[in-house]
Amino acid sequence: MSIGEPKLARRPDGAALFIAVILAVIAGIIIWQMSLMRVPPVQQRVGPTVFPYAIAGALILLSIGTAVSALRGSFPAREKGSMAPMAWIVAGLLAQILLLSTAGFAVATGLLFAFTAKGFGRGPLWQTIPIGIVFALIVWFIFARGLQLSLPAGPLERLLP
Amino acid sequence: MDTFGLLGQGLIAAMQWQNLIYAFIGVTLGTAVGVLPGIGPALTVALLLPVTYRLDPAGSLIMFAGIYYGGMYGGSTTSILLNTPGESASIVTALEGNKMARKGRGGPALATSAIGSFVAGLIATLGLAFIAPFVVKFALMFGPADYFALMILAFITVSAAFGDSALRGLTALFIGLGLGVIGIDLQTGQARLAFGIPDLLDGIEVTTLAVAMFAIGETLMIASTSGSIKDEVIAVKGSIWMTAEDWKRSWGAWLRGTAIGFPIGAMPAGGAEIGTFFSYATEKQLTKHPEEFGEGAIEGVAGPEAANNASAAGTLVPLLTLGLPTTATAAIMLAGFQQFGLQPGPLLFANNASLVWALIASLLVANFMLVVLNLPLIGLWVRLLTIPKPWLYGGILVFATLGTLGANGAMSGHIGPISFSFELMMLLAFGILGYLLRRFGYPIAPVVVGLILGPMAEQQLRRALAISQGDFTALFHSPIAIVLYMLATAAILIPLYFRLRGKGEVFSQLASDED
Amino acid sequence: MNKLLLAALVSGAMAVPAFAADYTIMAPASPGGGWDQTARTMQEAMQAEGISGNVQVTNVPGAGGTIGLAQFVNQYTGNPNALIVGGYVMVGAVLTNASPVSLANVTPIARLTGESDVIVVPANSELQSLDDLVAMLKADPGSVSWAGGSAGGVDHIAAGLIAKAVGVDPTAVNYIAYSGGGEALAAVLGGQVTVGISGAGEFAAQIEAGDLRALAVTGDEPFNGIPTLQDGGVDVVVQNWRMVAAAPGLTDEQKAAINADIEKLVASATWTEALATKGWVNTYLAGDAFDAQLTKDIAATEAILKDIGLVQ
Numbered sequence: 001m002s003i004g005e006p007k008l009a010r011r012p013d014g015a016a017l018f019i020a021v022i023l024a025v026i027a028g029i030i031i032w033q034m035s036l037m038r039v040p041p042v043q044q045r046v047g048p049t050v051f052p053y054a055i056a057g058a059l060i061l062l063s064i065g066t067a068v069s070a071l072r073g074s075f076p077a078r079e080k081g082s083m084a085p086m087a088w089i090v091a092g093l094l095a096q097i098l099l100l101s102t103a104g105f106a107v108a109t110g111l112l113f114a115f116t117a118k119g120f121g122r123g124p125l126w127q128t129i130p131i132g133i134v135f136a137l138i139v140w141f142i143f144a145r146g147l148q149l150s151l152p153a154g155p156l157e158r159l160l161p
Numbered sequence: 162m163d164t165f166g167l168l169g170q171g172l173i174a175a176m177q178w179q180n181l182i183y184a185f186i187g188v189t190l191g192t193a194v195g196v197l198p199g200i201g202p203a204l205t206v207a208l209l210l211p212v213t214y215r216l217d218p219a220g221s222l223i224m225f226a227g228i229y230y231g232g233m234y235g236g237s238t239t240s241i242l243l244n245t246p247g248e249s250a251s252i253v254t255a256l257e258g259n260k261m262a263r264k265g266r267g268g269p270a271l272a273t274s275a276i277g278s279f280v281a282g283l284i285a286t287l288g289l290a291f292i293a294p295f296v297v298k299f300a301l302m303f304g305p306a307d308y309f310a311l312m313i314l315a316f317i318t319v320s321a322a323f324g325d326s327a328l329r330g331l332t333a334l335f336i337g338l339g340l341g342v343i344g345i346d347l348q349t350g351q352a353r354l355a356f357g358i359p360d361l362l363d364g365i366e367v368t369t370l371a372v373a374m375f376a377i378g379e380t381l382m383i384a385s386t387s388g389s390i391k392d393e394v395i396a397v398k399g400s401i402w403m404t405a406e407d408w409k410r411s412w413g414a415w416l417r418g419t420a421i422g423f424p425i426g427a428m429p430a431g432g433a434e435i436g437t438f439f440s441y442a443t444e445k446q447l448t449k450h451p452e453e454f455g456e457g458a459i460e461g462v463a464g465p466e467a468a469n470n471a472s473a474a475g476t477l478v479p480l481l482t483l484g485l486p487t488t489a490t491a492a493i494m495l496a497g498f499q500q501f502g503l504q505p506g507p508l509l510f511a512n513n514a515s516l517v518w519a520l521i522a523s524l525l526v527a528n529f530m531l532v533v534l535n536l537p538l539i540g541l542w543v544r545l546l547t548i549p550k551p552w553l554y555g556g557i558l559v560f561a562t563l564g565t566l567g568a569n570g571a572m573s574g575h576i577g578p579i580s581f582s583f584e585l586m587m588l589l590a591f592g593i594l595g596y597l598l599r600r601f602g603y604p605i606a607p608v609v610v611g612l613i614l615g616p617m618a619e620q621q622l623r624r625a626l627a628i629s630q631g632d633f634t635a636l637f638h639s640p641i642a643i644v645l646y647m648l649a650t651a652a653i654l655i656p657l658y659f660r661l662r663g664k665g666e667v668f669s670q671l672a673s674d675e676d
Numbered sequence: 677m678n679k680l681l682l683a684a685l686v687s688g689a690m691a692v693p694a695f696a697a698d699y700t701i702m703a704p705a706s707p708g709g710g711w712d713q714t715a716r717t718m719q720e721a722m723q724a725e726g727i728s729g730n731v732q733v734t735n736v737p738g739a740g741g742t743i744g745l746a747q748f749v750n751q752y753t754g755n756p757n758a759l760i761v762g763g764y765v766m767v768g769a770v771l772t773n774a775s776p777v778s779l780a781n782v783t784p785i786a787r788l789t790g791e792s793d794v795i796v797v798p799a800n801s802e803l804q805s806l807d808d809l810v811a812m813l814k815a816d817p818g819s820v821s822w823a824g825g826s827a828g829g830v831d832h833i834a835a836g837l838i839a840k841a842v843g844v845d846p847t848a849v850n851y852i853a854y855s856g857g858g859e860a861l862a863a864v865l866g867g868q869v870t871v872g873i874s875g876a877g878e879f880a881a882q883i884e885a886g887d888l889r890a891l892a893v894t895g896d897e898p899f900n901g902i903p904t905l906q907d908g909g910v911d912v913v914v915q916n917w918r919m920v921a922a923a924p925g926l927t928d929e930q931k932a933a934i935n936a937d938i939e940k941l942v943a944s945a946t947w948t949e950a951l952a953t954k955g956w957v958n959t960y961l962a963g964d965a966f967d968a969q970l971t972k973d974i975a976a977t978e979a980i981l982k983d984i985g986l987v988q
Contacts, residue, residue, distance in 0.1 A: 019601065023332065026339060033354050046626045048346040048353060051619045055338050062332045069328055076602040081385035086596070089384055089558070093377070093589045096562060101572045101580045109562065113555040119384045122551030136559060147194065147208045149567040150734040301866035345739060347853045350772040350827035350986050359746060362739035362773055429862035479858070483865065483882070486858045509881075569737065573747050580750070624852050628821045628869060 015078075016070030023063035030056040088119035104154015105144070109136035167514060168290060171522030180223045183216060184523070184530045187224035191231020192535070196239055198372045198557070200564040201248025202473070203490040205232030208567075222520050226527035229490070233473060234278060234531055237466055241270045242545050245376035245557055249367045250433035250469045252609055253441045255375060257454070257461030264457055267543045268401025273411045273459055274466040275535045276403075280412075281419040281467035282528040285474030288423055289481070290521050296475070297482045300427045305625035306636045308428075310645035312618035315435055317649045318442035319610050329603045337611020340365045341619075348623055360573050360583040369565055370612055373588045374605050376561040378595020380554045385596070387550065401540055411463040414444050418467030425468075426475020433472040433488070434613050440468035442652075474524070481509055481517060562588065698728035699937075700752075701920075702760040704744020705737050714788065714918050715761045721946040727937050740769025740829070746777040752923040756930040759785070763918040764830050767977045771987050772828040779970065782921040783931060786938050787966050789951065790917040790959035792895030793824075793834045794876040794902060796888040798867050806891045806908035809871065810842050817848035823860040823869040827853045828986045830916040831860075831873045833977060834894045836984040837912045838905065846983040864888065875916060876900075877956070917959060919966075935962060 034049040034056075069075060092115025099108035110133030117128045133156070140157055143149040174180070187209075194205045209228045216224060233250075240246040241258030254274065261270040288296065303311070320330055343354045344364030355361040403411065421443065422436035444460040445451070454461060476491050486492035509517060545553070565588050572580040598605055622636075629635030637643060699722065703715035712735060719731040736744035741762055752758035760782065770778045797803045803812065813820050817839065824831025832853070836846040852869055854860035861879060864872030865887060872879065872888070876899050882888040883900070890902040894914045898904055905912045922934050941947055942960045951958055961969060981987040 016601065026336075030339065030342070030354065033356075037351065037353065039349075039351075046623050046631075048349050048351055051615075052339075052342045052353060055335060055342060055615075058331075058335050059339065062328065062335060065328050066332065078600060078602075079386055081382075081600060083385070085384035085387070086381050089381055090589070090593070093558070093562070093585075093592070097581045097585045097589065098576075098579055100566075100582060100585075105566075109559050112562065113559050116380070116384075116555040116558050117551035120387060120551035120554060122549070128551075132555065132559075135556075139559060139563060143563065143567065149208060149563075150732070151563070151566055152572065301862060304863075304866060304868040345773070345826075347826055347855055350832075350853075352773065359739060359743050359773075359775070362743070363737065429859050479862065483861070492858075572751070573743065620855075624854075627850060627852050630818050630850070 013070045013073050013075050016075045017067060020063045020067035020070060023059050023066060027056040027059035027063065030059070085119040085121075088115050092116050092119070100152045102154065104157045105140045105151045106133050106137035106156045107154060108152075109139070110134070167518040168522060170515070171518035171520075172525065174219055174519055175223055175522040175526045180220055180523075181526070181530070183220045183224040184227040184527050185534065187227020188231040188527060188530050188534055189227075191228035191233075192235040192238075192531075193231075195232030195235025196560075197235075197564045198239060198245045198376045198561045200232075200567060201236060201250070201368060201490075202229060202232035203488070203493060204568055205229075205235070206490055207493045218516060219519050219523075222516070223523035223526060225494075226520070226523040227530060229473070229494075230278075230282065230470075230524075230527050230531045233470060234275065234535060237274045237278070237469075238271065238542055241274060241462065242267055242542060243376075243553075243557060244379045245561065246371055249371055249609065249613060250437055250472075251466075252371055252375070252434070252606055253437040253465040254462055254469075256441070256606060257458050260455070260457030261459065261462065262543075262546065266457060266459075267546060268539050269403045269407050269459060270457075270462050271539045271542060272401075272403045272536065273407060273415075273463040275532050275539070277411065277415040277418065277463045277467040278470040279528055279532040280415045281422065281469075281471040282474060282531075283525065284416075284419045285423045285426075285471040286521060286524045286528065289474050289477055289524075290518075293478045293482050296424060296427045296478050299424065300429060300479060302641060303428055304639060305621045305628065307639055307641040307645065308621040309618060309625055309636065310642040310649070311435070312614055312621060314645050314649040314652065315438055315614055316618070317652050319438045319614075320607065326602070329601075330607055333598060333603045333605070333607040334611045337370075337608040337613075338615040339611075340370065340608070341612045341615030347620055348627070358583075360587075364616070365587070365612060366569060366584070367609065367612055368568060369584055369587055370591050371609050372561050372565060373591030374595035374598075374608060376557055377588060377592025378599055378605065380558060381592060381596035382599045383550070383554065401543060407459050410448075410450075410459050413447075414440075414460040414463035415467040417443055417447075418464040418469075419471040421464075422468030422471030423475045426472025427478040428475075429479055433469050433476075434610075436468040436472040436475075437465035438610065440464035477524075481520075698757060699731045700758050701731060701733050702744055702748050702752075702758070703733055703735050704741035704748070704760060704762065704766070705735065710918065711741065711761045711763065714920075717947070717950045718759075718761070718920070718941060721941055721944055721950060722937070724946045725941065725944045727940050727944075739773050739775070740826070741766040742769050742773050742775040742777065745770075745779075745782065746775065749777050749781045749924060754925040755923045756926055756934065758923045759934070760921050760923075761918065762921060764916045764973065764977075767974055768828045768830070768833060768981060771978055771981050779921070779974070782924055783926055784919060784921045784966060784970055785931075785934055786942070786962035787917050787919045787959055787969070788938075788942065789956040790895070790915045791875045791877060791957060792893040792897075792899055792915055793831055793873055794879050794883070794893045794899065795838075795891045796864060796872045796879050796883065797870070797891060798864055799887055799889055800867070801870070801889065803871070803891065804889075806903075806905070806910065809891055810908075810910065812870075813839060813842060813844050817844045818850045820871065821850045821852050821869040822871055822873050823852050823854055823863045824873040825853065825860065826855060827851065828981060828984075829853075830914060832984065832986075833980050834912070834914045835873055836980050837914060838910055840980070840983060841905075841910050841912050846980070847985045849984070876902075915959075919970075938962070 030052050034052045037049055039047045039049060092112040096108040096112040110129055113132030113135060114125055114128035118125060137156060140151055141160060144151040190209055191205055194200055194208060195202060206229055236246060236248045236251040237254050240251040240255040242262050244255050244259040246252045246255045258270045320334055343361055345352050345362050352362055418440040421440045425436040426433060441461055441464060444464040445454050448458060448460050450458055476488050480486055480491045486495045562585060565584050566582060569584045572582055574581045574583040574586060595605060625636055701715045701718055703712040705711040715733045719733050722728040722731050736747050748760045803809050822835045832851050835849050835851055839846045839849045854863060860872055860874055863869050876893055879888055883890045892905045892908050893899045893902045894905055896904060896913045920938060
């Protein structure tokens with residue numbers, strides 16, 4: 001039913017089957033959580049659990065549909081993706097998240113910038129990290145000082161007037 | 162005549178040179194901040210409002226109007242060029258706008274967005290000036306049952322408009338609906354699916370999801386494929402201006418977008434996003450180039466952008482006539498108005514006529530300033546695309562995380578001694594989800610649409626049923642609801658009819674017949 | 677273009693004096709709401725009156741203020757320069773969300789402003805007075821739909837208390853929660869619900885214009901000529917109030933210094949003026965009297981939330 005179906009690969013699609021399983025698991029979690037909920041006596045006509053149950057039901061149907069589609073191999077062809085660049089970017093985001101509260105915005109975000117650039121093939125890190133930190137510091141100054149946006153400050157930011 | 166006289170006076174006041182400078186600064190600041198992913202007009206206005214406090218009422222009103230319009234326009238720019246909508250109302254713009262930008266048509270996309278915003282802003286602001294009392298009466302007629310019918314119509318038109326696979330489109334939609342359930346239930350105050358995490362009690366922030374799905378997901382996707390696929394982004398191909406054909410295809414969309422966006426913006430529980438959804442779906446139905454939809458159809462940018470701007474002016478209708486702040490932006494504006502001694506409410510037009518007209522005139526001037534300022538800059542904006550990818554995407558992630566931190570940066574998570582921002586963690590998680598969905602050919606927008614519409618539909622349905630004390634027939638009592646359900650049925654049946662007859666080729670057939 | 681942006685941003689930056697931060701006020705809500713406005717009004721007044729050189733406002737929205745409260749305790753314990761704005765809604769939210777951090781974990785300084793709820797009906801409603809409403813409520817509690825703010829908030833609590841006071845089962849109250857006063861107001865104006873119950877300020881303009889009829893206010897004093905519930909024979913007094921609190925773990929001297937600053941703030945002309953333009957009522961209460969009031973409110977709120985069924 002979709003455009004661009006792969007012509008040769010009419011065999012079961014493992015990854016797509018996995019998606020079907022995940023959808024079913026999500027539905028299961030919703031149903032489990034809702035069954036634990038104590039519905040207060042107010043408003044029992046259509047309570048807070050009705051919509052979630054309906055969504056869970058639909059997800060189960062979609063899971064079955066996805067499984068069928070996977071078995072028929074009718075998912076669109078996927079381009080080969082390389083993991084290394086993604087790993088760099090995810091690492092950059094994680095580094096930023098973990099460092100923000102201690103190292104401050106500029107250092108944490110500078111790392112994110114440099115790691116992302118690395119993911120796109122630009123390095124070396126000892127050059128891009130300082131560039132990133134300076135860039136992030138300027139951004140921090142404009143938004144935190146100029147616009148009073150509350151952004152975490154670290155040792156570097158405290159040096160600024 | 163009286164109205165015209167007052168508006169004229171307001172315009173004269175607004176056109177003084179120092180006021181024009183304030184409008185200029187406002188538009189520039191607003192655009193600069195609004196361009197950041199995750200920072201929509203509400204936060205832009207909140208951040209910049211203090212800057213306006215230092216001016217006299219007329220000056221601050223006009224600067225404020227400039228910030229507001231600038232903030233909205235800024236969101237569309239990144240949507241189109243970088244596929245990273247700054248706020249939920251410009252998600253739809255990204256669908257076609259970014260496709261256009263990738264084909265070197267970023268210039269016309271930005272132009273139709275700017276001019277469309279101007280046209281819509283102009284018409285809607287005049288609407289605000291002249292027909293606000295009627296519009297507000299219409300808007301107040303909408304009860305919970307009618308809103309529920311409106312949501313159903315939105316679901317149907319929107320899901321018909323997304324993607325080429327019903328299975329994957331619906332799956333994406335239901336993932337969004339599932340995310341929408343998370344958090345405290347408004348009607349009972351009970352937490353749902355929050356798993357004891359306090360940060361989830363308020364639900365998933367739409368902007369966080371949108372920025373993650375689009376900005377982070379897109380970056381990951383491009384990074385993972387940039388080795389194997391040739392760089393297909395072309396900054397400029399052909400003219401950066403709109404061609405005669407572009408104009409021909411845009412103006413109808415602008416007007417329709419305005420007609421859709423203005424009343425929906427005026428509805429107390431409407432909201433700008435819904436107008437953009439409807440506009441997109443309408444354009445997709447009416448277009449003579451259905452094959453271009455999903456590949457960069459200019460109508461798909463022109464309509465939703467006009468709808469977005471018109472609904473912004475629409476929001477001012479209940480605000481000024483009733484004192485009803487119906488959006489976060491409006492609530493902040495209300496705070497701003499009080500600063501100027503304006504007390505919005507039914508007596509506002511009677512008590513503060515000159516200031517109200519100054520505001521309306523300011524909106525017109527700011528709107529004009531925006532288009533004057535931005536049209537010449539389109540060439541520069543488009544150059545954003547020529548920034549080398551490592552720096553461009555590095556910058557996008559810096560600003561995406563900055564916007565998220567600024568909007569909701571509580572360091573509320575803890576791993577041992579390290580505290581971290583839970584919101585950024587969600588940004589990362591949803592970014593990865595966005596990448597996976599892209600990779601497996603799922604459309605992204607329905608997830609965000611589900612998150613926006615799902616909770617609205619649920620609350621309205623439950624309100625309707627609570628008010629009727631459980632009587633389901635109450636859902637079909639009002640004529641508005643009936644009309645909306647009829648439209649929804651038509652939206653299902655008509656495409657189905659054509660598909661059954663011509664397997665989907667009828668539309669293009671029709672189009673070529675007419676051409 | 678970049679230069680232009682930069683120039684504009686810098687001009688914006690220069691409009692804000694860059695002193696060392698004296699106070700940081702946390703508004704545990706999004707920009708634009710009541711707590712945020714309170715925090716920002718304090719910021720302005722404190723700077724204008726020279727109480728503090730530079731005041732920063734941070735917004736930590738979420739879950740009726742409990743997320744901000746938790747973060748405040750985490751981040752600022754022992755910091756004499758940190759303040760948090762809060763209010764009655766927080767009392768209920770702490771209970772309904774079973775928040776691990778409560779107002780007992782911070783150092784309450786003073787109540788700043790207060791606002792009664794007002795009960796309104798559309799101008800064309802058949803309910804003419806509070807008595808009519810009580811009669812309707814007694815006859816069939818479900819037939820009276822109340823539009824107000826989120827479940828468990830002050831509006832909901834007031835509705836529950838009224839039902840209880842007139843001998844109706846509070847769980848039978850047909851309360852319709854709206855997010856934000858604007859939506860509730862629209863529902864009342866559009867005649868979608870029987871009555872509206874929300875902050876007096878939110879409905880004031882419509883009452884004045886004659887679009888809404890006010891039946892009673894929930895406070896202990898009449899407001900703009902609207903009688904209290906007690907005047908109408910319903911023994912309920914509820915007020916929504918806003919407060920300011922400091923971080924836990926302060927010394928007595930530090931507490932006294934903050935108390936003095938807030939007292940100066942409340943007495944200042946800037947603050948009085950700001951309250952007048954915003955229509956807020958000054959209900960300043962500090963020290964032991966405030967602590968006693970707080971304890972009483974928390975106990976009463978817990979009791980009614982149990983009656984309504986929102987808290988076990």
